[in-house]
Amino acid sequence: MRAGDAEDSSNEARYSSNKLIVRLKSEHRRDSGALSEVLSWLPQDARCESEFDELGIAVITLPDGADPVQIAREIEQHEIVEYAEPEFLDSGANK
Amino acid sequence: MPTRLPGIDLLRSLISGVEKQTSLFQGIEDRIRALERAPQNTVEGPRTFQGRPVVKVMWNGEEVEAVQGLVAYRRRQERSPMPGESAERGLNALVLDTSAPDELGIGVIATDEHIEAERATSAAAEMGADVIWTEPVFLDYGTLIPNDPFFSQQWAFPEINAPQGWDLWNGDPNRVVLAILDSGISIESGKLSHPDLSDEQRIFLGRDFVNNDSEPKDDHGHGTHVAGIAGATKNNVTGVAGLWPGSIFILKVFNASNDGSNIAFEKAVTSAVEFASQQGARLVINYSGGGPDSQTKRAAVAHANDNGALIVAAAGNASGGRIIFPAAYSIEFPNVIAVGAIDPQRQRPSFASQGSEMTVVAPGVNILSTLPNYFVTLNSQGKQPKFDRLNGTSQAAPLVAALGALIWSQWPHLSATEVRDKIVQTAVRIPGSDSDFGSGIIDAEAALM
Numbered sequence: 001m002r003a004g005d006a007e008d009s010s011n012e013a014r015y016s017s018n019k020l021i022v023r024l025k026s027e028h029r030r031d032s033g034a035l036s037e038v039l040s041w042l043p044q045d046a047r048c049e050s051e052f053d054e055l056g057i058a059v060i061t062l063p064d065g066a067d068p069v070q071i072a073r074e075i076e077q078h079e080i081v082e083y084a085e086p087e088f089l090d091s092g093a094n095k
Numbered sequence: 096m097p098t099r100l101p102g103i104d105l106l107r108s109l110i111s112g113v114e115k116q117t118s119l120f121q122g123i124e125d126r127i128r129a130l131e132r133a134p135q136n137t138v139e140g141p142r143t144f145q146g147r148p149v150v151k152v153m154w155n156g157e158e159v160e161a162v163q164g165l166v167a168y169r170r171r172q173e174r175s176p177m178p179g180e181s182a183e184r185g186l187n188a189l190v191l192d193t194s195a196p197d198e199l200g201i202g203v204i205a206t207d208e209h210i211e212a213e214r215a216t217s218a219a220a221e222m223g224a225d226v227i228w229t230e231p232v233f234l235d236y237g238t239l240i241p242n243d244p245f246f247s248q249q250w251a252f253p254e255i256n257a258p259q260g261w262d263l264w265n266g267d268p269n270r271v272v273l274a275i276l277d278s279g280i281s282i283e284s285g286k287l288s289h290p291d292l293s294d295e296q297r298i299f300l301g302r303d304f305v306n307n308d309s310e311p312k313d314d315h316g317h318g319t320h321v322a323g324i325a326g327a328t329k330n331n332v333t334g335v336a337g338l339w340p341g342s343i344f345i346l347k348v349f350n351a352s353n354d355g356s357n358i359a360f361e362k363a364v365t366s367a368v369e370f371a372s373q374q375g376a377r378l379v380i381n382y383s384g385g386g387p388d389s390q391t392k393r394a395a396v397a398h399a400n401d402n403g404a405l406i407v408a409a410a411g412n413a414s415g416g417r418i419i420f421p422a423a424y425s426i427e428f429p430n431v432i433a434v435g436a437i438d439p440q441r442q443r444p445s446f447a448s449q450g451s452e453m454t455v456v457a458p459g460v461n462i463l464s465t466l467p468n469y470f471v472t473l474n475s476q477g478k479q480p481k482f483d484r485l486n487g488t489s490q491a492a493p494l495v496a497a498l499g500a501l502i503w504s505q506w507p508h509l510s511a512t513e514v515r516d517k518i519v520q521t522a523v524r525i526p527g528s529d530s531d532f533g534s535g536i537i538d539a540e541a542a543l544m
Contacts, residue, residue: 021358021391027275037123041491052515055394055402059358083390090386092317092353093419094487095446 017087018058019049020034020068020075028080047083059087149234152213154229161231164207165340166219166314168229170200185206186430203232241329241336245482249335249460250439251324251494257338260539266504268297268341270379273325273500274367274470275493276360277318277329277384278349279303279311281467283527289319289481291327291334291465298326302366303347304359311347316466316473320485321383323465334482337495338539341504345371349384351472357389360421369399369403376403377503379514381496383489384412385419394457396421400430405503405511409488410435411448418450425452430511432499432518436494436534447488453533454515455522498539515543 010030022038024031031041035051035058045063052058064067148163165293193495195204199536206215219229280288280298287298303311313319322345327337344364350360364380371378380399385408399406410433411419422433436447443449444460463484468471469484472482495518502514509517521541525532 003321011134014268016275016356019358023390023394050362055361055398056360056393057358057391085357085390088389088392090349090350090355090357090384090419092355092384092487093411093489093492094317094320094353094383094485095412 003026014089015068016089017068018062018066018073019087020046020062020063020084021087022058022060022075023082024052024058024080025082026056028064029079032062034080037080038078039074044073056082098347106233109167114237116522136299140472141281143225150211152211152231154231154233155234157447159231160234160290161209162234164205164209164215166206166215166229166231167232168196168202168204169218169227170196170202171227178389183443185438186226191519192394200227223296226456234238242332243327243329243334243336244332245335245463246253246464247360251462251490252336252338254439255494255498256535259496260501260543263540263543264501264505265279266501267507269374270341270370270374270507271300271379271500271504272342272344272367272374272463273339273496274344274346274363274370274378274380275318275325275496276346276348276363276367276380276382277321277442278315278353279313279318279347280345281465282310282312282324282401283469285310288468289465290317290322291331291337293323293528294328297341298322298345298368301344301346301370302363304352304362305355306346311345313467314351314471315348315349315353315420316471316478317353317383317485317489318322319467319471320344320462320473321381321481321489321493323379324462324490324499327465333426338494339500341500342374342376351383353472355384357386357391357395361391361395364404364406367402368399371404377500377507378402379496379499379503380404380406380422381493382406382408383487383492384409392421393424396424396428396431400428403511404432405430405432405491405496405499405514407432408432409492410450410453411521412487413448413491414446416448418448418494423450427452429515432515433533434488435486435531437525437532438537441525441536443487443527446486447531449528449530451530453530455495455518455533455535456525456531457491457494457535459488460486462486462490491493495537498537500543501539502542 043063047061049059049061068086074086150163152161153160215230216229287293326339326343327335329336345365348355348363408422410422424435427429432454433452435453435456437456438444438460461484499514519534521538522535523538524535
């Protein structure tokens with residue numbers, strides 16, 4: 001897991017620099033060709049890390065140098081996509 | 096696991112001396128054992144003892160709790176009970192069972208449970224001139240203090256009235272799964288390896304979403320510590336006690352640096368929901384971590400909500416900064432509890448987050464619990480193996496999650512929202528800001544009453 005930094009509206013959010021999360025709209029979650037279609041929008045070396053699960057969420061590994069925030073914004077323009085976002089990082093809450 | 100019924104020791108002591116003398120006593124003992132094994136009070140309603148209503152009676156000018164239909168009596172000892180003679184003379188048709196008096200001359204009469212305690216006691220007093228006294232079988236409460244040697248150092252438990260709560264609790268520990276989404280648990284050679292977290296009958300290993308395998312081995316220490324607070328084996332003359340004695344499902348989402356992600360959280364929530372469904376059990380999810388708002392995290396919380404699961408999450412350690420997600424979903428989702436921390440003076444520790452999303456607080460400073468037997472990241476930060484203390488809202492959250500599991504096992508018909516409401520409504524207010532303390536510190540005794 002490689003971490004980048006980004007600013008959201010409230011807190012500084014850390015995210016993996018090479019992961020993209022995509023969720024399909026509910027009416028497209030049974031589409032057999034959805035994964036191929038999503039991959040066709042991404043840089044050539046992008047590959048699927050985990051296919052769409054029961055919630056319609058898939059994880060894509062991006063090639064080095066790709067910007068998951070920018071790619072997420074672009075992906076979200078497509079009709080079948082509910083949302084796309086980076087893999088934001090959490091931390092255990094002990095001191 | 097047998098349920099410990101209140102007052103059971105008193106009743107056993109009454110019959111112990113003569114239990115071999117009559118089949119009646121063996122019958123009573125058999126009933127006690129059956130009741131101990133059976134789920135108790137699985138629906139909310141009048142309290143019972145041995146299947147009989149517990150009622151309030153006036154006795155010597157005081158209102159006390161007694162078991163309806165049971166009467167204790169004492170005969171003069173110089174007179175041996177005659178074979179076939181029973182105490183029912185004065186009670187006529189009211190009597191169902193009568194025990195012969197023990198060596199102290201004390202016995203118990205069981206009447207129809209619908210007969211009021213005062214009436215049965217009064218009637219029993221008419222049994223004969225050799226009867227010295229009669230009285231209802233009063234309900235006693237013993238406060239369960241575990242025999243774990245470090246229990247006296249676990250200040251959190253008396254602070255939340257856990258011993259009193261344990262006395263009241265008579266739920267079925269198999270009805271609820273407490274899923275712990277964290278850095279895993281102490282595992283060596285593929286097996287649970289911590290002496291206080293080794294019960295394979297109730298601690299189940301789920302996925303490791305960091306290394307993508309089926310062995311959620313803890314390489315940081317955080318997860319083992321959280322698991323110990325929630326569910327270390329109690330009364331095993333070893334180490335510490337945990338609050339929840341029932342099923343625990345371990346899922347690894349934090350790596351050796353104690354970092355996780357929104358997608359690991361989503362995968363783990365989905366896995367926990369599936370596991371609990373397979374078990375036919377209610378589900379409480381503890382997440383002692385968090386980070387930024389995320390649509391993936393929100394989808395996971397919604398999935399848990401749709402499936403009736405309760406999520407208990409740490410509010411975070413942003414030193415007065417905002418509450419982290421998923422805890423901060425507590426306003427948006429009725430199945431989320433945001434947990435803050437307090438110190439022994441019931442103050443908000445300086446590290447703790449604050450905000451309007453705060454639901455309740457629990458002790459989160461100097462919390463003694465379990466750590467892996469082997470070297471993990473926390474050992475490189477000065478922590479001892481096996482047992483040590485940590486601070487954080489991470490340590491407060493599992494106390495609330497475990498209480499949620501206790502409540503749900505006692506009243507399995509409740510919804511996740513109703514369990515949350517019970518925790519909130521029985522919390523004890525702490526003077527100060529709601530942003531610091533929410534509805535206050537959890538109270539196990541009040542919540543399980």
